[in-house]
Every structure is written in C-alpha cells, then in structure tokens.
Amino acid sequence: MMMIPVDQDGRCLGLNSSVEPQASSSQNSITRKAGGRKEIEREMQVIVDMREFMSSLPNILHQRGMHIIPVTLEVGDYIISPLICVERKSIQDLFMSFTSGRLYHQVETMVRYYKIPVLLIEFSQDKSFSFQSASDIGDDVTPNSIISKLSLLALHFPRLRIIWSRSLHATAEIFASLKANQDEPDETKAMRVGVPSEEGIVEDDVRAENYNTSAIEFLRRLPGVTDSNYRAIMDGCNSLADLALLPVERLAELMGGQKAARTLREFLDAKYPTLL
Structure with a gap:
C-alpha cells in the first residue's frame, strides 16, 4: 500500500474509495482539453x-x-x-x-x-x-x-x-x-567536442584558424609542461623548433622553475637508442 501507481495521479485508493467522482472529473477535464488530446511534454x-x-x-x-x-x-x-x-x-x-x-x-x-x-x-x-566576510574583501x-x-x-x-x-x-x-x-x-x-579525429582535426574549434592546435596538444604532453605553464611557453617561442633551441635558463623563466626546465631539456637532448 506504500507504493502509489502512476495512473492514480498521486491519489491513494483504499478499499472503500469511490472511483466514480474521479472518473467524472477526469471526463470534465478532457472536454476542456480540445477533445481529449494529450499535451506533449518534452523530456528534459x-x-x-x-x-x-x-x-x-x-x-x-x-x-x-x-x-x-x-x-x-x-x-x-x-x-x-x-x-x-x-x-x-x-x-x-x-x-x-x-x-x-x-x-x-x-x-x-x-x-x-x-x-x-x-x-x-x-x-x-x-x-x-x-568565501569570506564582506569586510575582509580588499x-x-x-x-x-x-x-x-x-x-x-x-x-x-x-x-x-x-x-x-x-x-x-x-x-x-x-x-x-x-x-x-x-x-x-x-x-x-x-x-x-574537443576530441581530434584520425586526421588530427577538432570539430567546431573556434581557435583552429589562429592556432596550430596539433602543436599545442603535442607541447602539453612534453615532460615538465603543465596546465599552468604551457601558455607562457607559447608566448615565449614561436614554434616547437624554437622551443628545442632554448637554453635551460630561458626555459626556467617560461616554465616557472629550474626542475621543470631541466626535465624538458633532458628530454629534448636525449639521444635515440642505438640498435646493435
């Protein structure tokens, strides 16, 4: 009895309840709805x-x-x-x-x-x-x-x-x-959205005409490059080729620390393994 069927419209029918008044009111409501046509409710x-x-x-x-x-x-x-x-x-x-x-x-x-x-x-x-009281906001x-x-x-x-x-x-x-x-x-x-296709093209990217999005994604995957410093790196060099030529001191300025700069520099300078 705790469960109420949806066709009862939230009303719980007991054993002695009369259904006729509800049916009558239902019929009256139908005549007010253009011959009983149901309104189509859009599901959000x-x-x-x-x-x-x-x-x-x-x-x-x-x-x-x-x-x-x-x-x-x-x-x-x-x-x-x-x-x-x-x-x-x-x-x-x-x-x-x-x-x-x-x-x-x-x-x-x-x-x-x-x-x-x-x-x-x-x-x-x-x-x-x-976040804080109004008096603490400077x-x-x-x-x-x-x-x-x-x-x-x-x-x-x-x-x-x-x-x-x-x-x-x-x-x-x-x-x-x-x-x-x-x-x-x-x-x-x-x-x-935001997922590149097999050709490396990202649909509906409003910046694709002004930015080399493939190069940006490659840059963000390099060791030492994070969400907080990759924009500074982009402002400090024009291409990935320029990035590869930057000294550690300049990389440290752009990346916000010597540790991240050395990590990237060592990765760029690492030699290919030689197959014997």
Missing part, C-alpha cells in the same frame, strides 16, 4: 560526464524528472543544451583547480567550443554561502585571494558566466531554469 535531457557520478547531483537531477545521459566528456561536466556547457566546482575543488592551473584550461576549452560557458560554484548546504588584486582570481578569470574570459549555488538541490533548480526555452543536447556531438 542532461548529458553528464561519467566522473560526475561520484557526486549525488545526477541522482537529484533524475529525481526531478530529467533524463540523464552518462558519457565521457572531454569538455565540461554537464551539457545542458547545444549552447550551454557547465563546469561544476565544489569549494575545495575550486581552490585546487586555481592552484594547479587546471581551471584556466577548462574554461579556455569551454569558451572555444560553446557559446555559453558556465562555471558553477557549489557550496555545501551546512556551510556559509560565502580593493587590491592579490595573488592569494580567491576573489581576485575569480575576477581575473572573468576579465580574461568575458563570455564566461559564473553561477553560485547553495546546495545540490539548488543546482538542480538552476539547471531546470537554464534549460527553459533551450533545445535538447545531442549526445553524439557532445562526445566529439
């Missing part, structure tokens, strides 16, 4: 990266009636529509991503492939809905301030939208609002 779809299933948000979205499509995404965590891509960050993950430089790269790729890139900052329901930009880092991120990527959420359930409400008047996302296209 959200494409979710597989790694996000470590959190409870996909389950909460499912409980709200959204159809969850789990795939492996190269760009973003949630695809709300063909235009909207969401990167979701908890507070701890936000601080760690800023420190490693990973967040800059994630936002950069969202801006490259989606018209409306969104950074969702999600707080815990049992904690304060703020006027100067400081490298250790999270507010300064977010401000610089927004200035560098003007199209980025930053959304604040109080909890997982608030995030589900936000997703429902974002999906209003939006087309449903395409699973196949979402999986291809």
Whole structure:
C-alpha cells in the first residue's frame, strides 16, 4: 500500500474509495482539453560526464524528472543544451583547480567550443554561502585571494558566466531554469567536442584558424609542461623548433622553475637508442 501507481495521479485508493467522482472529473477535464488530446511534454535531457557520478547531483537531477545521459566528456561536466556547457566546482575543488592551473584550461576549452560557458560554484548546504566576510574583501588584486582570481578569470574570459549555488538541490533548480526555452543536447556531438579525429582535426574549434592546435596538444604532453605553464611557453617561442633551441635558463623563466626546465631539456637532448 506504500507504493502509489502512476495512473492514480498521486491519489491513494483504499478499499472503500469511490472511483466514480474521479472518473467524472477526469471526463470534465478532457472536454476542456480540445477533445481529449494529450499535451506533449518534452523530456528534459542532461548529458553528464561519467566522473560526475561520484557526486549525488545526477541522482537529484533524475529525481526531478530529467533524463540523464552518462558519457565521457572531454569538455565540461554537464551539457545542458547545444549552447550551454557547465563546469561544476565544489569549494575545495575550486581552490585546487586555481592552484594547479587546471581551471584556466577548462574554461579556455569551454569558451572555444560553446557559446555559453558556465562555471558553477557549489557550496555545501551546512556551510556559509560565502568565501569570506564582506569586510575582509580588499580593493587590491592579490595573488592569494580567491576573489581576485575569480575576477581575473572573468576579465580574461568575458563570455564566461559564473553561477553560485547553495546546495545540490539548488543546482538542480538552476539547471531546470537554464534549460527553459533551450533545445535538447545531442549526445553524439557532445562526445566529439574537443576530441581530434584520425586526421588530427577538432570539430567546431573556434581557435583552429589562429592556432596550430596539433602543436599545442603535442607541447602539453612534453615532460615538465603543465596546465599552468604551457601558455607562457607559447608566448615565449614561436614554434616547437624554437622551443628545442632554448637554453635551460630561458626555459626556467617560461616554465616557472629550474626542475621543470631541466626535465624538458633532458628530454629534448636525449639521444635515440642505438640498435646493435
């Protein structure tokens, strides 16, 4: 008796309940709906990266009636529509991503492939809905301030939208609002975003005309090159051939340390093994 069939519309019918009044009201409602034609309700779809299933948000979205499509995404965590891509960050993950430089790269790729890139900052329901008190926020930009880092991120990527959420359930409400008047996302296209084809071509890359994306991907796979220093390397040399000729001192300036510079230099100078 605890389970309520869906055809009862939430009403629990006991043994002595009368069905006739409900049937009569149902017939009256049908006459008001243009001869009984059913309204076609669109099922909301959200494409979710597989790694996000470590959190409870996909389950909460499912409980709200959204159809969850789990795939492996190269760009973003949630695809709300063909235009909207969401990167979701908890507070701890936000601080760690800023420190490693990973967040800059994630936002950069969202801006490259989606018209409306969104950074969702999600707080815990049992904690304060703020980073710090208003009196502690200074006027100067400081490298250790999270507010300064977010401000610089927004200035560098003007199209980025930053959304604040109080909890997982608030995030589900936000997703429902974002999906209003939006087309449903395409699973196949979402999986291809940011993934190069066999010919090395990345579809819908707005920077492909101005950047050699294959060279950038090769650079990022070199030893000592990280998400936080590869952009400085690109600004300091014009090509991979120029990079191979740079001395260790110049590499240390671009890469932010002697250890990373020596790692890259030793890799570039290593000789091929000789077959005897």
